[in-house]
Amino acid sequence: MGEYIKELPDVFSEFSEQRRQSFLTAMEYKKQGKPLVGAFCTYLPMELPLAAGASVVSLCSVSDETIPAAEQDLPRNLCPLIKASYGFAKTDKCPYFYFSDLVIGETTCDGKKKMYEFLSQFKPIHVMELPHTQSEQALQLWKSELYRLKAALEERFHTEITEEKLRAAVRLRNQVRRSMIEFYDTMQMDPPPMSGMDCYNVLNGAPFRFDLENLAKELTELAARLRERGSLPERKPRILLTGCPIGGVYKKVISALEQSAYVVAFENCGGAKATHELVDEDADDIYEALARRYLNIGCSCMTPNPNRMTLLRKMIEDYKIDGVVEVVLQTCLTYSVESGLIRQMVTKDLGVPYISIETDYSMADTAQLQTRLGAFTEML
Amino acid sequence: MNYIGIDIGSTAAKVAVLGETQQYFVLPTGWSSIDTARAIQEQLQQRGISLDESLVVSTGYGRSAVNFADKQITEITCHAAGCAEKYPNCSVIDVGGQDTKTIRIVDGVVSDFLMNDKCSAGTGKFIEVMANRLGCDIDHLFEIAERGSALPISSLCTVFAESEVINHVGAGKPREDIAAGVVDSVAAKVAGLAGRLALSDQVVLTGGLSHLPLFAQSIGKKLGHPVQPLENGRYAGAYGAALLAQRLEEKKNRKEK
Numbered sequence: 001m002g003e004y005i006k007e008l009p010d011v012f013s014e015f016s017e018q019r020r021q022s023f024l025t026a027m028e029y030k031k032q033g034k035p036l037v038g039a040f041c042t043y044l045p046m047e048l049p050l051a052a053g054a055s056v057v058s059l060c061s062v063s064d065e066t067i068p069a070a071e072q073d074l075p076r077n078l079c080p081l082i083k084a085s086y087g088f089a090k091t092d093k094c095p096y097f098y099f100s101d102l103v104i105g106e107t108t109c110d111g112k113k114k115m116y117e118f119l120s121q122f123k124p125i126h127v128m129e130l131p132h133t134q135s136e137q138a139l140q141l142w143k144s145e146l147y148r149l150k151a152a153l154e155e156r157f158h159t160e161i162t163e164e165k166l167r168a169a170v171r172l173r174n175q176v177r178r179s180m181i182e183f184y185d186t187m188q189m190d191p192p193p194m195s196g197m198d199c200y201n202v203l204n205g206a207p208f209r210f211d212l213e214n215l216a217k218e219l220t221e222l223a224a225r226l227r228e229r230g231s232l233p234e235r236k237p238r239i240l241l242t243g244c245p246i247g248g249v250y251k252k253v254i255s256a257l258e259q260s261a262y263v264v265a266f267e268n269c270g271g272a273k274a275t276h277e278l279v280d281e282d283a284d285d286i287y288e289a290l291a292r293r294y295l296n297i298g299c300s301c302m303t304p305n306p307n308r309m310t311l312l313r314k315m316i317e318d319y320k321i322d323g324v325v326e327v328v329l330q331t332c333l334t335y336s337v338e339s340g341l342i343r344q345m346v347t348k349d350l351g352v353p354y355i356s357i358e359t360d361y362s363m364a365d366t367a368q369l370q371t372r373l374g375a376f377t378e379m380l
Numbered sequence: 381m382n383y384i385g386i387d388i389g390s391t392a393a394k395v396a397v398l399g400e401t402q403q404y405f406v407l408p409t410g411w412s413s414i415d416t417a418r419a420i421q422e423q424l425q426q427r428g429i430s431l432d433e434s435l436v437v438s439t440g441y442g443r444s445a446v447n448f449a450d451k452q453i454t455e456i457t458c459h460a461a462g463c464a465e466k467y468p469n470c471s472v473i474d475v476g477g478q479d480t481k482t483i484r485i486v487d488g489v490v491s492d493f494l495m496n497d498k499c500s501a502g503t504g505k506f507i508e509v510m511a512n513r514l515g516c517d518i519d520h521l522f523e524i525a526e527r528g529s530a531l532p533i534s535s536l537c538t539v540f541a542e543s544e545v546i547n548h549v550g551a552g553k554p555r556e557d558i559a560a561g562v563v564d565s566v567a568a569k570v571a572g573l574a575g576r577l578a579l580s581d582q583v584v585l586t587g588g589l590s591h592l593p594l595f596a597q598s599i600g601k602k603l604g605h606p607v608q609p610l611e612n613g614r615y616a617g618a619y620g621a622a623l624l625a626q627r628l629e630e631k632k633n634r635k636e637k
Contacts, residue, residue, distance in 0.1 A: 353492070367441060368479070372495055375456030379490040 008229070011222060012198040018205030022057070023095045025210055029055060030099050035157050038100030040085055041108055042274030042297060043130055045146055045290050049104075050169035051161045052153040055210045059103065060094035061085035062248035064361035073118055079331050080360040081245060082111045089119055097123070102156055104149070106130040108301045109334060126152050132303055134295055143291035166286055174278045176212050179219035181275060186226040187264040188319050191235050193226040196263025197254050203270050204247060232262075237380035240265040240315055242308075242342065243326040244335050248361040253327055256370045261377040265319040267312055268327070273298055276311065300334035308338075309345055316350055322380045325373065326356040353380060381629065382434040385621025386420055387455065388413050388442025391477030391504060392588060395420055396618035397429055398626065404615050413442030421448060435628050437621040441478070453624055455617050456483055456493050462620030463584050463610060464488040470582035473574050473599065473607065474616070475566075475589050477504045482574040494577050500538045502569030504588055509538055510562040513545050514555060521559050522592045528556030530564035541565065563598050571602035585609045586616035 006014075029036060035054035039046070046056045066087025067080065073090070074083055088094035089103075097103070103125045107113040116127050128145045131138035150161050183202065186193050202222070209215040239261050246253060246268050254263050267273055274297055283289035298308030316324065324346045328336045339356045346354040355376045359365055382399035388409060393416045397403040405423060409416050417438075424431065431448055438446035439458040446452075455474075463472045464485050472483040480503050483493040500506055504518075511521040531548055535541040548558045574583070583605055585596045590613025600607035610616055 347492075368495070371441070371454050371456070375454040375490070375493060378454060378457040379493075 008194075008225065012194070012201055015205030016201035018208045022208040022210070026057065026096060026099045029210065035101050036096075036099050037153075038097055038103040040103070040105050040112070042269050043106040043108060043128070043294055043299070044104050045149070045294050047166060047169040047173050047279070047290060048146065048149050048153060048161065050173065051165040052157050052159050054101070054153070054157060057096045057100070057210075058207045059085060059097050059100070060088040062361070064248070066091050066093055067361065074115065077331055079109075079111050079329050080248060081329055082109075082115050084248065084361060085112075086115050086119060089123060102126060102153075104128065108299065109332070111331075124156075130301070131295070132301055134302060134307070139288070139291055139295055142295050143287055146287050146291050163286065167281065170279050170281055170286065170290070172212055172216075174281060175216045176206075176219075177275050177278055179216040179223070180206065181272075182223040183219045183226075184266070184271065184275075186223050189227075189231050190238065190320055191231040191233070192238075192262050192264045193229055193231055195232070196239070196241075196258055196266075197251075200246075200250055200254060200263070200266060200270070203266060204250070207270075237261040237322040237377055238264045238320055239377070240267060240312075240319060240321045240324050241271070241327060242267040242312060242324060243339070243356070244329040244332050245269040246327050249327060249329070249359050252363065252366050252369055253325070253357075253359070253373070256366075256373040257325065257377060259370075259374060259377070261323070261380065263325075265315050265321060267308075267315055269299075272311060272315060273308070300332075300338040305338065308342075312342070312345070313350065316346070316352055321352060323376060324352055324354045325376065326354065328356060328358045330358055330360040382429055383622045383625035383629070384424070384429070384434050384436045385458065385618040385623070385625060386417070386436065386438045386440075386443075386446050386449065387458065387615075387617035387621060388416055388438065388440040388445065389455075389477050389588075389617075390441055391508075392614075393420060393440075393442065394615050394618040395423070396615050396622040397424075397427075397434075398619075398622045399434075401427075401429065403427060403429070404612070404618070406614065409442065413445035414447075416442060417446045417448075420446075435625040437625040437628070439617050439621045450625070451628060453621060456481060456495075457490060458617045458620035458624060459483060459586060460485050460490045460620065461623050462616035462618075463586065465619075465623060466610070467582050467584055469580055470584050471574065471577065471580040472610075472616075473570060473583065473585050475502075475504055475570055475585070475587040475595075477508075477588065479503055480570055480573055482577050484577055484580060486580075492577055494573060496569075496573055499536070501536055501541060502566055502573060506538050506541070506566050506569075507562060507589070509542055510545055510559075513542060513549070514559060514562075518589070519592070522563065522594050524556045525559035525563045526594055528554060528558070528560030531557045531561035533561045533565040536569075563594060567595065567598035567602050571599050574599070574603060579603070579605055583607045584613075586613040588614050590614060590616075 037049040037054045037056050038059045061084045067083045069091045070083040070087030089097045105116045106128045107130045131141050279293040280289040343354050385396040387394040393407045436449045438449035439455045443452040468488040474481050481495045484491050511518050533544045589595045590609040596607045596609040
């Protein structure tokens with residue numbers, strides 16, 4: 001191995017530090033006058049800002065640090081992700097929010113869409129109307145929302161989003177998706193080639209990279225190296241995580257599970273849910289292809305939500321899953337209601353053990369989670 | 381060789397010893413599980429049980445404080461092991477000091493379980509708080525509750541329920557009726573949790589309140605299904621841990637062969 005190749009643990013920690021390091025990159029970007037778009041959710045069709053010459057960055061929403069500030073305006077009994085998103089924005093503690101020229105939100109859940117009304121008091125925000133079904137009419141509405149976003153971006157950044165630029169952006173984002181899939185698919189090895197914590201750190205750090213070509217190349221290389229290195233020595237039960245976004249709770253959840261299991265699959269927003277499907281690059285109508293791809297995301301805000309079920313079934317099989325853990329953030333109504341249907345499908349149809357836990361960003365329930373998740377893995 | 385199970389709960393620390401000698405003892409958990417673990421170690425020595433010739437499994441919320449344990453296993457698995465010995469197919473309802481769990485055991489292993497979420501109503505703590513308010517201990521509360529007819533206590537929160545009790549006290553309601561109301565209220569919450577998991581034909585009650593027949597009866601009434609208190613139910617977790625310690629050795633022996 002050449003000495004210029006970084007050791008794998010260094011690669012993992014570099015990705016886990018990515019969010020912090022990118023603050024500086026974001027600042028550089030701004031100094032060079034390049035536009036930056038802040039995103040809250042995976043429903044944002046990132047190809048559009050990319051085609052407008054802007055970089056997209058995930059806004060801070062994963063720590064309880066600013067929740068008390070948020071609770072001065074928002075009800076306490078609200079999802080921690082929404083409170084944290086708002087809290088970081090309000091207290092100006094999120095440099096990405098600070099550097100963003102435009103924030104884009106979508107009407108995913110009720111809490112978020114109302115929070116955006118508060119947020120608009122101190123930042124320009126463009127809210128896309130996301131339909132909550134995946135019908136043909138819904139597709140047409142969503143497509144028209146893509147055109148509306150195109151116009152908003154063109155106006156703000158004084159540029160034209162040409163078909164050519166958009167198709168190039170689609171190809172680039174697909175390339176990133178393919179490399180992400182290549183990377184996380186290595187977890188199908190039994191035992192996996194890395195811990196779930198290492199895997200998640202990479203998935204979590206990747207969206208903070210602006211150099212997308214390099215990112216795709218690095219992920220592909222990383223996947224190849226993992227395949228070359230092969231499985232970790234010990235066989236342990238294989239866990240799939242599903243449910244709400246876990247950016248704010250993954251440390252306590254994954255470390256509790258990985259005391260006696262491996263988390264090998266992530267169906268959440270940061271994992272397969274928003275990555276596994278590509279955009280049809282050769283479609284005649286690229287806007288419709290984009291709209292379809294994004295509307296297909298299997299989030300619980302959709303009713304019914306068949307794509308989540310299909311993806312879960314496939315992942316449980318492909319990753320040889322021994323147990324499914326659903327993470328519900330406190331007061332997340334749609335995921336919490338849907339968890340009953342997921343339990344039914346996973347346990348009754350597939351005969352795989354399932355547990356659902358409700359948690360928030362505080363560390364108060366760490367011991368309880370260790371008991372609950374520990375008992376679950378002991379049972380497998 | 382001795383097999384020791386140590387179950388440090390939020391209220392009481394239970395110890396079961398199997399092997400050359402069979403012993404059970406309980407200590408209050410106090411305010412430091414590390415001190416409790418040390419006190420258990422001393423007790424074991426006084427009883428002539430050498431740790432060098434023992435395998436120890438610790439469980440319960442204080443399981444990580446037992447620095448001389450060979451293995452830590454969660455209380456769900458330990459409770460199940462303790463009950464499965466007698467009932468290989470059953471539902472276990474364990475009412476603990478700070479949480480309540482229901483475990484479904486199929487052919488001797490855990491097939492599913494539920495724990496209550498961050499709430500003390502429906503746990504031993506609820507009864508402890510109310511007994512305090514009524515100026516008696518827990519056993520006495522059940523004793524007088526036998527004679528009362530239950531007053532409604534409907535709050536889902538221990539603190540609010542306590543003010544309900546205070547209202548009843550203020551209105552001069554008979555103490556027996558308030559006590560019966562307290563038991564009824566906890567039984568309803570416990571049954572609510574247990575009912576969310578498919579029940580086996582055999583339903584077993586464990587935990588520090590399982591020696592009180594009225595408690596099992598009240599839960600049974602709410603569930604519409606008889607509930608059998610496990611003999612020595614307070615030690616179910618510790619006993620299960622000791623059994624699992626025994627299996628540790630069997631596993632080790634198999635590996636060596």
